[in-house]
Amino acid sequence: MTTLTNEDRLALIAAVERPGITPDDQMSEAGRKILAFHLARLLKREAGVREGSDPKDVHEMRVATRRMRSAIPIFEDYYTDDALKTPRKMLRRLAHALGGIRDIDVLRIKTEQYATRYDDNVRAGLVPLYEAWENQQAAARSELNDLLDSDAFEHFLVHFAQFLNTPNAQVATNNADTSSPKAMLVRHVAPTILYKRFEALRAFDSILDSATFDALHQMRIRAKEFRYALETFEEALGDQADSVIEAAKALQDHLGALQDARVAAGMLHDYMAQADENQPMTVILHYLATRQAEKQKLRGEVNANWATFNRPQVRQSLAASVAAL
Template identity: 25%
Template sequence: MPWGCRRQQSGQGGLRTEAAAMASTADTTGQHVHTLLAAHSKRLVKLHPQVLEDRDPEPLHQMRVAMRRLRTCLIQFAPALDLPAGVSAQRLARSGRRLGLARDLDVLRERLDTRLLPRLSDAETRQLKPVFKRLKRERRDAQHELRSELHSGRYLKLLQALQGWLRDPSFTPLGEQPLSDWLPEWQWPWLGTLLLHPAWWLTDGTGAEEQELLHELRKGIKGARYRLENLQPASGDTALSWVERLKRAQELLGDLHDLAVLRDAIEQQLPQTLATQMPELHALLVEQQGSSWSGWRALAPHLLDPGERRQLLLGLLQDQANSSPQRATV
């Protein structure tokens, strides 16, 4: 069964900033979303040949993020968009999973190469040869599936339908409303659902059930962060401050997920437990897991603090008031 882990955070600030800057002059929700979708769609097309060449892992990483952001826009702003039948978040999700499998394997190898191997003895490094062989084989298979997906009629028709809509967009009545009048509604439902997730209250993250809950929470945090970023710069300083906090939370939970996946993958190749056969690697994994867990447990209560949550809600409302034009009353 292929291994899976999350991507590293890198190189996406420019993409977000560019899309947000282009959308900053939009008056209506529809205009704002159109600009975001156009930027992400352009990014996918530009990265397509580089991903197929597979000479550098970074274009795949960037394409995966662009696809995630595009899908998030389609979900978040669905009530404002009148899209053709061929364009949907569900259709895009399949292509995203193909990209994700290959990217996750790249991240796994990167973690081994940069954060673990330099601290292992030669004897323990040699014991990892079966792991590297399996990783190489699965990465080759994942690239084959990725190529098939990006060449498929299903994916190409989706892009064609989206680009056709971008040339002649259509919006619902809500999409014709001023963006500034609806900022809290476009943000708070996702944040409210996120803050009610049970994984915030876990005191131990080592069990399989706990790890799955934390993985779900990490995905929820990432989605909420993207949704807040989708409304910049109109949504103001409150949303921006929470974007940074959520990004840190996502990184910590991502580390925990990667370490759990890596441990399981390595132990599948060993006749004995990791602690028995490779004590150095076992100690490193325990050390890194402990550091990430301590960071997470320090951050989580701060995000859940009643005063912080209240300030978030009040801040979003104040940001709306600051961004809304003054309208004369009669």
Template identity: 25%
Template sequence: MRRVFNKAVPAPHVAGRQTAASDVSVPARAAAASSEIALQPGSSTTDAFRTIAGGLVGLIAAQQSAVLNRDPTGVHQMRIALRQTRVAITIFADLAHGPEAERLKRELKWLTGRLGPARDLHLMDLRLQDTGAVGSAAFRKRVAADRASAFDTASRTVANKRFGKLLGDLRAWIEAGDWAQTSKDVPDSAKTFAKRALTHRAGRLIKKLDGLDELDDEQRHQVRIAAKKLYYATGFFESLFDGPKAGKRLAKFRKHLKKLLDALGALNDTVVQRELASRPANRSRQPKADAAAARELAAADDAITRKQMKAAVKAAAKLADDRLFGD
């Protein structure tokens, strides 16, 4: 069974275009192939890490042209691949650790941060379009201008030599295998490693979900991060558990986890957009009117919060009832 993480978004320009600033070229076929990452039955833990991490670097590279051309979907897909790569290095930390691993994680976090405002402001701009006459024309214009500026930043970032160096360093580090540490704590079998890692993280998440509806925004955000890491990790190893019993359990667990993430993601979006709405209002020549617009959006958020919190609590209960491997 092949596991598809995220389909590479076709770039607006011809695939395979050489970008001078970053010295990264992604042939069309290579970009398409990189969107499929599967582990072979009987894979070793070392081979599993190489396959997963190498495939994810391909996913990052495949979105470069789209981000250069300020495509919102490309920005979103690259951010997902960047986060997945950091999670992969973290999941395999007992095997792949050291100063270079930590440096690469910092660089991945830097790049993710450079793309973040574009995604957040794009969603904010879409919401303002959906809600119609919220805020003055000047207020909506400033949000659109902030969005455009954020996409310019994202485009410049992937044209920067630092981006190309990061991809090159990641590939070299993965292929060299100098990160492979000899440790009694790392089983040779990828399936054994995966079951242990997933069971541990699932148990920790379920404990954090206790009293979910009583958490504040930041605490809930931390739960969302933990859930997202687990969701990515289950995706990495899904092809190893394709038997009728284990495969069904994993698929069911991932379904509940996805519903939890959808609800927590919607809750997080309301928090982010509330903050974003206050920024152009503070710069407005009509501060009272645009502050009122920000409050109007916040009032709409209250209804969303109630609905999504109910969905999150329901998904959390199902995760607790349907354990990952039935243990």
């Protein structure tokens, strides 16, 4: 049984306005700052997530979870092998539980926007769909609350916070060999990290015309990883990093909308396959056709959105922001 109150959990890690990363930070300590920053943001939303009245709480907790999951691969080599093993596993479980709620929130918001364009008969035809989603979401919320109430989650919070609050804890190396030093500072390591992620994203340029929806989903993930890496080091980068972040975000948002439309169509198919055979489906079929048309429209706009991102100005801004290190 868990023993910490919400106030106890909030007190585990200090909430700050910015992580405070500098070019001269050791990577291990920069990682500590980033992970602590997002853990505090996660804990700030826990009470609201449990209450369940505001979808924004789930969204913000999910964002904080994603940010930590994205940061771990950047910084894990600078800690001992076991330092982030448990946090990685717990954050994966938490992301899955939050996703089960958030995906339906997004789907419902979009469906309600669609319904406002039609009369009461159409809105009534969507009610069984809402009811099915509410049942799915209730099950997902129960799973999430069970996780938040678990001893395993409390153990994760206490030990992860202790690790983050202890400078130089579980650092992999102190770089004692001065004859062959290892790059350990943000200013030395961040450029390679950023350009590796930029490289992984730009690789999609060669397959864009024939890219499948699965490939475009992977492209969205690479865009998100690049953006998150930029935002991780943003305080240490030059001023032009802002424009690169905005360009990456615009691309990610478009590909995200495409994936949302694709997921929505899949969920509507699943609903119809499981519904009572006597249930009227005209309204839902029309809505499905609308989401499929949206998916195709967004697919047709991918190349133009990519061209906006893949401009020389974006590459020049990236180079200038990295040069400030």
